[in-house]
Structure formats: C-alpha cells, structure tokens
Amino acid sequence: MAETASGTRARRLALRKLPGLVRHPLDALVEAGNAANGEIVRLGVGSVGPYLVTSPDHLETVLHNPDRYVREGLLWDGVRRAVGEAILVTEGPVWKSSRDVLRPLFTPGRVNTMTDRMAEAIRDAVTDLEGTARTGGTVDAASELARIVCRATMRVLFGDRISVPDAVRMVDAFGVIATEMIPRIVLPWAPNWLPLPGDRAFAAAVATLDDIVLPIIREVRRNPDGGEDVISTLCAARGVDGEEVTEQQIRDDVVAMVSTSTETTIAVLSWLWPVLAAHPEVAARLHAEVDRVVGNSEVRRSHVPQLRYTRMVLDELLRLWPAGWFIPRMAVGDEVLGGTRIEAGATILVSPYVTHRMAAFWSDPDDFDPERFDPDGPKPEPYYSYFPFGGGQHRCLGQYLFAVEAPLIIATLLSRFRPELVGPADFTPRLGASLRPATEARLVLRPVRAVVA
Numbered sequence: 001m002a003e004t005a006s007g008t009r010a011r012r013l014a015l016r017k018l019p020g021l022v023r024h025p026l027d028a029l030v031e032a033g034n035a036a037n038g039e040i041v042r043l044g045v046g047s048v049g050p051y052l053v054t055s056p057d058h059l060e061t062v063l064h065n066p067d068r069y070v071r072e073g074l075l076w077d078g079v080r081r082a083v084g085e086a087i088l089v090t091e092g093p094v095w096k097s098s099r100d101v102l103r104p105l106f107t108p109g110r111v112n113t114m115t116d117r118m119a120e121a122i123r124d125a126v127t128d129l130e131g132t133a134r135t136g137g138t139v140d141a142a143s144e145l146a147r148i149v150c151r152a153t154m155r156v157l158f159g160d161r162i163s164v165p166d167a168v169r170m171v172d173a174f175g176v177i178a179t180e181m182i183p184r185i186v187l188p189w190a191p192n193w194l195p196l197p198g199d200r201a202f203a204a205a206v207a208t209l210d211d212i213v214l215p216i217i218r219e220v221r222r223n224p225d226g227g228e229d230v231i232s233t234l235c236a237a238r239g240v241d242g243e244e245v246t247e248q249q250i251r252d253d254v255v256a257m258v259s260t261s262t263e264t265t266i267a268v269l270s271w272l273w274p275v276l277a278a279h280p281e282v283a284a285r286l287h288a289e290v291d292r293v294v295g296n297s298e299v300r301r302s303h304v305p306q307l308r309y310t311r312m313v314l315d316e317l318l319r320l321w322p323a324g325w326f327i328p329r330m331a332v333g334d335e336v337l338g339g340t341r342i343e344a345g346a347t348i349l350v351s352p353y354v355t356h357r358m359a360a361f362w363s364d365p366d367d368f369d370p371e372r373f374d375p376d377g378p379k380p381e382p383y384y385s386y387f388p389f390g391g392g393q394h395r396c397l398g399q400y401l402f403a404v405e406a407p408l409i410i411a412t413l414l415s416r417f418r419p420e421l422v423g424p425a426d427f428t429p430r431l432g433a434s435l436r437p438a439t440e441a442r443l444v445l446r447p448v449r450a451v452v453a
C-alpha cells in the first residue's frame with residue numbers, strides 16, 4: 001500500500017475474489033472483513049468501488065458524523081424510489097422535522113402504555129392458528145408471522161386505520177421492493193432511463209403502497225379526529241417553518257413507518273424456526289422459560305422482563321441476521337478514515353452483518369450461542385462490534401418497541417404450540433434490503449397441552 005501525505009490507500013479485495021462477491025456477496029464481504037482484520041478495504045476495480053468499513057472505531061466516526069457521511073447512493077437511491085423523502089432516508093431539517101414528530105410515539109413510556117393492547121392483538125392473531133394446529137396441517141411461517149406482526153402493529157401504531165389484509169399486501173410489496181432494487185444496487189452506474197430487470201415489479205409494488213395509504217391519508221386530513229396513531233400524528237404535524245406538510249411528505253413517512261415497523265420484525269423472527277430446529281438445546285430452554293413464566297395464563301406486559309432467555313435468543317438472532325444488515329453512507333468531502341484516504345462521493349459500506357461475524361470481535365462467530373448475551377455477563381465490546389439498530393442520530397426509533405413486541409410474539413406462540421420445521425434447517429439468506437431466509441419455511445404447530453399431556 002502506498003503512503004500519501006494525507007493517509008494510506010485502502011487495501012483492495014483481491015481481483016480473483018470479485019466473482020465471489022457477485023455470487024455470494026454476504027460471505028465474500030465477511031471474508032474481506034476478516035482478511036483485512038478491521039482495516040478499510042476497497043471493493044472493486046480501478047478508482048471506483050465502495051469502501052468496506054468494519055472496525056468499531058471507524059464505524060463510530062462514520063455513524064456519529066452525519067454531516068460528513070450521508071445517506072446517499074447505493075441502497076438509499078433504491079429506498080428513496082419507494083419511500084421518497086421519508087425519515088428513513090433523509091438528512092438535515094426534513095429528517096429532523098419527521099424525527100421530532102415521530103419520536104414521542106416510540107419512547108419506552110409510550111410503548112409501555114401500548115403493550116397490553118399489543119399482547120391482545122398478538123393473542124387474537126395466534127388464536128387463528130389453532131384450527132390448523134388441531135388438524136396437524138402445516139403453515140407458511142413467513143405469512144403467519146407477517147399476519148401476526150401486522151395485526152399488532154396496525155393496532156398499536158396505526159390505530160387500525162390500515163386493515164390487516166392491506167398491511168399484509170404492503171409487506172408483500174416491501175418484499176418485492178427489497179429484492180427488485182438489487183439490480184440497481186449492483187449496477188449503480190445504470191441510468192434511470194435504462195430499463196433493468198425488476199424495474200416493473202418495483203413500480204407495481206410502489207403503486208400498491210400508494211393505492212392503500214393515499215385514500216387513508218386524505219380521509220384523515222379531511223376529518224381529523226385527534227387520534228394518537230402514526231398517521232394522525234403525521235397529518236397534524238407542521239413543517240420546519242410552521243407550514244402545512246404536503247401530502248407527499250406524509251405519504252413518504254407513513255410508507256416508511258409501515259415498512260420499518262413490520263419488515264424488520266418479520267425478518268428477524270423468521271430465523272427462529274431454522275435455529276430452533278438446528279439447536280434442540282436452545283429450543284428446550286426457550287420452551288421451559290415460556291412454560292415457567294407464562295404457563296396457562298395469557299401473555300401480558302408483566303411477563304416481558306421475566307423472559308430473560310428469550311431476550312438472549314433475540315439478541316443472538318440480531319447478531320447473526322440483523323434485519324438492517326446494510327446501512328451504507330456516502331462521504332461528502334475528502335476524508336481520512338483510520339489513516340485511509342477516502343475521496344468525496346465515495347460509498348462507505350457499513351454492515352452490522354459483517355462486523356457481527358468477524359473473528360476479531362467474536363469468538364466462533366458463526367455459532368449460534370445466546371450465552372454471549374447473558375445479562376449478567378460482560379456487554380459486547382467494543383461498542384460498535386454489535387450495532388443491530390445502527391448508531392448516532394439515525395439510531396433506530398423502534399428499538400424499544402421491538403424489545404417488547406418480539407418477546408410477546410415468541411411467548412404467545414410457544415405458550416400455545418411447539419412449532420416444528422418441516423424439512424431441513426436452511427440458513428441461506430435471500431439478498432435484499434432486509435435479510436430473510438431464502439427458502440420458505442413450513443411449520444407444523446403441535447398444541448402445547450397435547451405435548452405436555
């Protein structure tokens with residue numbers, strides 16, 4: 001590597017490894033991160049290609065300097081085509097105004113007031129599975145999780161203004177968007193006028209989102225009822241200078257909030273079934289905890305803090321399959337990061353997935369081991385070796401909601417059923433903006449009382 005006045009040039013991913021990057025991008029990124037052992041790696045040929053940044057120190061610099069490292073390029077152009085100028089993608093005053101409006105809905109105090117209603121919605125959705133469980137039929141794990149998460153989320157965040165079937169249609173549309181944007185991420189130099197595979201499906205999915213949310217937003221703006229849900233809150237808000245917020249801006253934030261509040265939770269929980277099938281000892285401990293804490297009663301808010309092992313399993317699921325696996329940034333000006341020169345406009349690959357699987361920070365990183373997150377043990381060190389919810393000013397708004405919702409879902413399902421995966425456990429991820437298993441998981445739901453008897 002050549003020394004320069006302002007820093008060294010980044011290491012490069014060996015050319016012979018580039019085909020691997022296209023065929024198995026996640027494995028190749030982890031391999032590149034491990035090979036560089038925390039140093040910055042440039043992926044690509046010549047003077048183009050993103051920089052892979054994996055070391056916790058460097059990540060902290062990038063995530064905590066949002067004026068110098070912005071959400072532009074790569075992933076963000078694709079997300080922007082779906083959610084426009086929403087909280088999830090913007091910077092500066094537009095971002096701050098959305099964040100200020102939405103933040104009060106997600107504080108721990110506010111989420112605690114929603115928890116029993118959320119538990120009830122989850123219970124109702126899980127009860128619908130009893131018929132299939134009694135007959136010994138199988139269910140599609142992803143569809144059922146989507147239905148359960150949508151029922152809970154639409155009830156507590158969206159005041160049931162979006163029906164569960166429509167919310168499920170939106171989740172399906174997000175699934176299409178998350179995968180069909182990949183060709184444009186892989187070919188960032190392709191101009192928008194050049195049709196690429198996936199463009200039509202992407203546009204149809206965006207149209208579905210608009211068809212569902214725009215009539216609801218128009219109705220709430222025509223007849224405001226002082227509701228405290230996400231849509232009412234966004235419709236009642238004023239812009240940076242006290243002006244009325246445009247319909248487009250409200251639409252963008254509503255779509256972004258439906259997307260982040262459903263897709264991420266569904267994605268993380270969808271890894272639980274292959275994990276439990278491959279790790280009977282984890283399944284046994286999880287079932288024992290739910291039996292002890294919940295027993296024959298209905299899952300309530302007071303159970304959540306007692307579900308300690310469930311929390312450890314969730315933390316480990318978030319380590320190995322963080323739904324926001326890829327949160328790139330663009331350098332606004334020329335930078336020297338960790339001694340490496342980075343030119344203005346370059347893309348910085350920030351990936352919790354990669355850092356969470358690096359041998360420099362984790363022992364046996366590919367093993368599923370919830371003990372890493374024993375609350376009586378040491379916290380993961382250094383801080384940015386584990387960051388499933390991002391960091392800095394864009395840190396996830398829904399982290400506490402997830403910490404309540406996910407244990408409620410697991411405890412409700414496992415207090416009623418012993419789900420068994422049909423077929424082998426497959427841990428291959430499907431590449432998209434979020435991270436879900438590539439193969440469809442089918443489950444047999446054995447009723448718990450029958451198992452205990």
Ligand code: HEM
Pocket residue numbers: 071087088089099257260261262264265268322323324327387388389390391393394395396397398399401402
């Ligand atoms: C397992 C569940 C979740 C994961 C892994 C996750 C992950 C993340 C990550 C990594 C970011 C940072 C993005 C960045 O730095 O550019 C983020 C931001 C965000 N998340 Fe989550 N999230 C989850 C659940 C949720 C839920 C349930 C909600 C809402 C109800 C939510 C709402 C948001 C919002 C609004 C932002 C943007 C914050 C901002 O830019 O100011 N997330 N999330």
